[in-house]
Amino acid sequence: MTSHPDGPVLEARGVSVRFRTRAGEARALDGADLRVRAGEIVALVGESGSGKTTLARTLVGVQRPTEGQVLLDGTPLPTRAKALAPFRRRVQMVLQDPAGALNPRHTVYDSVAEGLRLHGLSQGADGRGEEQQVADALSAAGLRPPEPLFLRYPHELSGGQRQRVLIAGALALSPQLLVADEPVSALDASIRGEVLALLLSLRETLGLGVLVVTHDLGLAWNVADRTAVMYLGRVVEEGPTEQVLTDPQHPYTQALLSVVPEVEGLAPQVLRGEVPDPTHVPAGCRFHPRCPALADGRAEAAGVAAACRGTALPVLPIAEDGAHRAACHLVTPPG
């Protein structure tokens, strides 16, 4: 909506993350492309095991890619921990489960000031002292007035307040981009709306770019400009949220939407089984063993059934024009 074409851009290009396990090599991420611009909220959705959290961790530099690159404003992320510090200041992560992510023995003040101290920013470049910076961050996260909260401990706060303290900790460093992993899944329905409204207002007032990792399609509909759907380590569909969620192209996205209680009027297509084990990524299209379009003959009728079973799909590239795309032989027939 209010994306800033000149603002900072965080990109993953062909990022793979492989882990060696006893069962063989697990491809947690298998060539994923994704872009988040300042002033834009992008939702990354998928089931557990789809690789969405691994992609988020790679984008903030916590997980090093086995292949591919993460770029901030076109500059690849350094690999040395020390060189990463300035990057980490600009791209902050907000963890899920605020009850577990805050140190129970740290006051709100210390939790928010910790990042400033780690980065040696307690005396801000703009002349604001630590206390002022903490107060500003808490206010920006909607905890106003901030001073009465300084000496509180996490157990004295409500779930919504704790989530705001975590967000304040990230905001204290004046980042340009936030990566939030399931920011509301541990919260009650009533608090959920408040935290989402906060993300929207941070985008408006600070021009922040936000990547929200979630399994909740209603959340994507509520706040995201763009939505990317992941399956087994890859982005399989991406585009403007209105198009992806109301006119899904990939059979996986279609199935996912059909079973969400928040969507009406679609015949539910309950897929059998679960996301396959990433040590055994199926050949051809990685979704083909569960694909309803292959099972009901639509792929056969379109003449792509053989390709679904045998021809791997290329990585879905970042669309320069912001178009809606899907990695599916039915959508873009091979050859």
Added chain:
Amino acid sequence: MSAEARVEPGAPVLAVEDLHLTYVTADGDVPALRGVSLEVRSGEVLGLAGESGCGKSSLASTVLRLQPASARVSGRVLVSGEDVLTLRWGALRAVRWAGASIVFQGALHSLDPVQRVGHQIEEPIALHEPGTSPAERRRRVAELLEQVGLPAARARAYPHQLSGGQRQRVMIAMALACRPDLVVADEPTTALDVMVQAQVLALLSELVRGSGVAMVLISHDLSVLGQMSDRVAVMYAGRVVEQGPASAVLGDARHPYAAALSGAFPRVGDPAARFAPSGLPGDPPDLRSLPPGCPFAPRCHRAAPTCAEAEPALLPLAVPSGPTSAAGPAGPAGPAGPRERLAACVRLEES
């Protein structure tokens, strides 16, 4: 001991009447349930909604008298006509599993990590039907696993070898092991992915429709309740504040709290929800020191000075379409009370 026809047709399998539950803690008494009346018939799903701490799970555990021994309880909980709260121990054990069973939230923590799942499913059968042979019990376990969509060979698996969805299926198989009349499912899909959640919900609704079990489904997710339930009760601060047919309560909630809760789950595709997440400011009240009058008033956008005067009773709503009952508003504990469309808000009568 198993489910013989103890219930007359049409009679409720579960009837909760004016149930009060107070936890006695070092910090004072916590009234977790403050006069709850509900009923569920066979083949029917009652959805129970509300925020953390509203009393949903307290109600679930009290149905099987699993509340802490120190808690004070009053009222009646009739499972197939028997009052669970006054039963003697032996009779209570017969009701647990065979009369009613619970699917707890968090299957990982509710299963014994060092026992094979087949053994865990078998245990209640062995306890309740001591006459069965081991071979027969194993056959029952295999049947139950297949009924919940797992291969019978999974009986030999340990919980850690199963995925979250599979563990939840094992929990459901356990709950069905003694063919209960009533299943209480406490957040059965909360930790699961959308697709696995859809699988588990489809399984649960098949079981209810197929076998005529009555079910209480507890969830904070109203969209799940809307999909699964025949009727929905919304709880706040230990009381039911609105109750009625699922489509009416979720599509056209009258109590301001129920309306805020249903607004928090947007419908994908609804233009009004784009970039407009709806929430409810404030936190649930501290049960130790409830405000005078309506406990929701401090968070309510419609609150008026009268709201702080007395706690509103749960009263039948005038239904605009269809004939209104000639008897007029009956008391909340009236004989037909729990089945009507009810709401507890004084502002509804004024508008």
